Amino acid sequence: MYIPDYYKNEDRAEIEAFLKANAFGILVNVLDGKPWATHVPLELVESSTDGKQFLVAHVSKENPQWTAFSAGDEVLVIFTGPHAYVSSSWYDFEGVPTWNYTAVHVYGKPRILDESETIASLKTLVDKYEAGRDNPTRVEDLSKKTMMMVRGIVAFEIEITRIEAKKKHSQNRDAKNYQSVIAHLEASADPNAKAIAAEMKRKRKS
Template structure:
C-alpha cells in the first residue's frame, strides 16, 4: 500500500486496537488464477509460540477455501472511518481530499483441523456476543446445529507484514486542522463524527 511518510502509522498498540475495533475485513488472494476477495470477520490472536496471527473461516463452497494449500499468501484489509474533506473549509485555495484509516495485513494461511475450527468459532462468537443481553455460547449449541461447522474451512494467518495508514489532515496547520474537525462535526453523519473524534485524538 502506498503511504506517504506523514500518514504512516507504526504504533503497534494502536494498530492492534484498530484491528480489534474494525475486525470485519476483506481477505484477498489468488484463486484459480485471478484475484479473489471475501468479506469476513477476522480475530487478532496469538499462536502457541506467542506470535500474532489472524483467525477466521470461510465456507467450503467458497473457491477461496480450495486455494489456501496452493497459494498460502493472503492480504487482509481492515477499514475504519473515512470521509470527504472539502477544501472550502481551508483559509486558502487547495484541492479537496479524503481522510481515512486502514490497515493491510500480509501473511501465510494455515488450515485448521475440525477441533481447532470449533475452537476458533468459540473465540469469534464470544467476542461478538459480549454486547448481547443473553450471550450465545457455542458450547450450548446442539450437535445438530454444530454439524454446520463441517461446512467451513477455518484457518489462521501467520502475519508477515503490517502496513497501516492514518490520514487525518496532518499536513494542515492548527487553524485549518481545527476547522476541519468543526465542519465534520457539523455534518453529523456517523463517518464524519468518527473522523472528527479520530482527529481530536491525534492532535
C-alpha cells in the same frame, strides 16, 4: 499500499486496537490467476509461546477461495475504519478536496485448521460478539445437529508476516486548517465524519 511518510502509522498498539475494533475485513488472494475477495470477520490472536500474531477466520466450504491456501502464497487482508470527505472550502488557501480515512493492510500465510481448532475458533468468535447480551448464544450449548453445520465451513489462521497502516487525517495541514477540518467534520450529520473528527482531536492532544 502507497503511504506518504506523514500518513504512516507505526504505532503497533494502536494498530492492534484498530484491528480488534474494525474486525470485519476483506480477504484477498489469487485463485486460478485471478484476484478473489471475501468479506469476513477476522480475530487477531497472539501465540502464548512465541508471541507470533495471527488472524483467525472461516469461510463457507463452497467458497473456492480457501483451495488456494495450500499453495503457501501470501494473502492480503484489508481493514478500514471511519472515512469522510474533506472539502477544500474549509481551508484558508486554495486547494483541492480530499478524503480522510484509516486503513490497515495485513499480509500473511494461511493454514487450514483442524476440527478441534475450528470449534475453538468459533467459540472465541461467538463469545466476543455475544458478550453483554441478555441471552447469549454459547457454542458449547448448541446441539449436535446444529454443530453438524461446522462441516460446511473451512476455518483458517493467517500468520502475520507484515502490516502496512495508513492514517490520513489531515496531518499535513497547519494547526489552523487542521482545526477547521475538525470543526466542519463535527458539524456533519454523518457518523463517519464525526468519528474522524474525534480521532483527529484525540491524536492532536496526544
